[in-house]
Each structure stands twice: as C-alpha cells, then as structure tokens.
Amino acid sequence: MTDSQPRLSFEFFPPKTSEGKEKLIKVRDEVNEFEPDFFSVTYGAGGSTRDNTKGVVTQFKNDGISIAPHLSFGGDDEDTILKLLNEYKFFGVDRIVALRGDLPSGMGGQQQLVYANELVTFIRQHFGSHFHLEVAAYPEIHPQAKSYSEDIGFLKGKFDAGADSAITQYFYNPDAYFFFIDKCSKAGISKPIYPGIMPIINYRNLTRFSDSCGAEIPRWLRKALENYGDDDASLKSFGVDLVTELCEVLLENEAPGLHFYTMNQTEPTAQIVKNLGLVPVE
Numbered sequence: 001m002t003d004s005q006p007r008l009s010f011e012f013f014p015p016k017t018s019e020g021k022e023k024l025i026k027v028r029d030e031v032n033e034f035e036p037d038f039f040s041v042t043y044g045a046g047g048s049t050r051d052n053t054k055g056v057v058t059q060f061k062n063d064g065i066s067i068a069p070h071l072s073f074g075g076d077d078e079d080t081i082l083k084l085l086n087e088y089k090f091f092g093v094d095r096i097v098a099l100r101g102d103l104p105s106g107m108g109g110q111q112q113l114v115y116a117n118e119l120v121t122f123i124r125q126h127f128g129s130h131f132h133l134e135v136a137a138y139p140e141i142h143p144q145a146k147s148y149s150e151d152i153g154f155l156k157g158k159f160d161a162g163a164d165s166a167i168t169q170y171f172y173n174p175d176a177y178f179f180f181i182d183k184c185s186k187a188g189i190s191k192p193i194y195p196g197i198m199p200i201i202n203y204r205n206l207t208r209f210s211d212s213c214g215a216e217i218p219r220w221l222r223k224a225l226e227n228y229g230d231d232d233a234s235l236k237s238f239g240v241d242l243v244t245e246l247c248e249v250l251l252e253n254e255a256p257g258l259h260f261y262t263m264n265q266t267e268p269t270a271q272i273v274k275n276l277g278l279v280p281v282e
Helices: 018-034 050-062 078-091 117-128 148-161 173-188 205-212 219-228 230-254 268-274
Strands: 005-014 036-040 069-072 096-097 132-135 164-167 257-261
Touching: 005 018, 018 050, 018 268, 036 050, 036 096, 050 078, 069 078, 069 205, 069 219, 096 117, 117 132, 117 148, 132 148, 148 164, 148 173, 173 230, 205 219, 219 230, 230 257, 257 268
Parallel strands: 005 036, 005 257, 036 069, 069 096, 096 132, 132 164
Antiparallel strands: none
C-alpha cells in the first residue's frame, strides 16, 4: 500500500485440518493481490490453538508474507509466552495483536485473567520496541465493561503500557465508531484505532456470534436480513452493498484503514475491497 492509501489488513483463524490449511493458503494468495499491510491470525482460549497459530505464522513468514499473530496469556504462564515470543522474533515477526485472553473451559477460578495492558507491558519489558503492538477496542463497549468511560479507560491503559494502535470489534453503525473515536480523543488517546469489518456471509451465524460478543446488529438490519430467509445469494449481495457503504463512510471520515474479519473466505471481502477501489495500481 502507498502512504496515501488507508492501511489494509485481513484476519484469519488457524485451520485444524489439512483441507482447511490448503484452503487458507489459496484464500491468502487471492486477497494478497490487494497488497495488505499484514495478515493476522487468531489464538484460541488458553492458547488452545497455539500450535496451529504458530504453524500459520511459520508458513506465512517462509512465504515472505507479513503476519501478526494474536497472543494472550489465558491459561499460559510467563515462561510459555516468553518462549513463544522469542520464537516469533526468530521467525521475523515484528507485529503482535496483544489481547486479554479467555481461560479454556474447565479452568474457571483456577487462575486470574491477565489483562491486555499487562501483556503489552510484559512484551515491552522483554523486547523493547521490536514488536508493533496492536490491541483490541470496543466502540459499542466490551460486554463485561461496567460503563462506557471505564472501557475507554481500559483502552487508554493499553496505550499507556506501550500499544501502538488498536483494532475494533466489528460494528454496523458508523456513528458508534465516530462517537467512540471522539471520546477516545477527549480521554487523551491519540494513537490510531482501525475499524474492524465483518462481511455478512450467514445471517444465523452472524447473529449468534454478535449476541455472544456484544456486537450490535441494529434492529432494522436484523429485520432486513431476516427477510432473505434461505436466499443466500441475495443476502450476500445485500451484505456486500451494505458493508461497502459502511467502509466508504468510515474512510471518507478519516478512518485510518480497515481490518477485515475474513472467516477464511475470499468472498465477500475481496468484492468489498474492489468496490472501495483499494486495488494496487499496476
């Protein structure tokens, strides 16, 4: 990407099967034609996908692709995380998405959750400025936050600990993002906050996931999506138009870039990026 273009990144999850791994590489190569600044790869609760995540990181780096692994303490101790970070540095990784992880099921009450600001502090203490550290932000408030101001305070704590930028949870109301950015600015946050974008692929999956993570699907949008019933083609077409318009509004109002949650699929993310004109000039 050139300096005049918004930052572009794509998120994957680590596949569990050989077929899934083959598909991921195919999808990666297809969307890599847009020359994103980096890809990211998620990390399961308590490091439950640690080896799969590391496998994706290793393959991407071997193929010359910029990759940012997600990382959290969860159920892991500091020695385990330090070892993994040293391996990532050895692989040539220079970007980490630092998160407050969840403990894996069955470990409730056994260990205090370690928050993202503590992970950021830990990484800075051991690696200085080697890693660009991304953290998570929640325009519609983290589901466990007691108040809007408290949640922004937590985000400021991550930046104060040394985070470089943030990626938001997805949303469909651009005003939520702009209001959030304004409040962050008034709280003294000046680092870039990149909107997370979730293309609409499957209505039932989207509503189930949104209800569990606290991302709001506006009532009018729920009703519109419900109307398509089993007409997946029409739903996806509507979703492409809707999310393209969302991204246009964000970029026109100076959002610094876009981070797409691809769900390990080329479409509809690729079509949205093309609609936005974020295609490298030959």
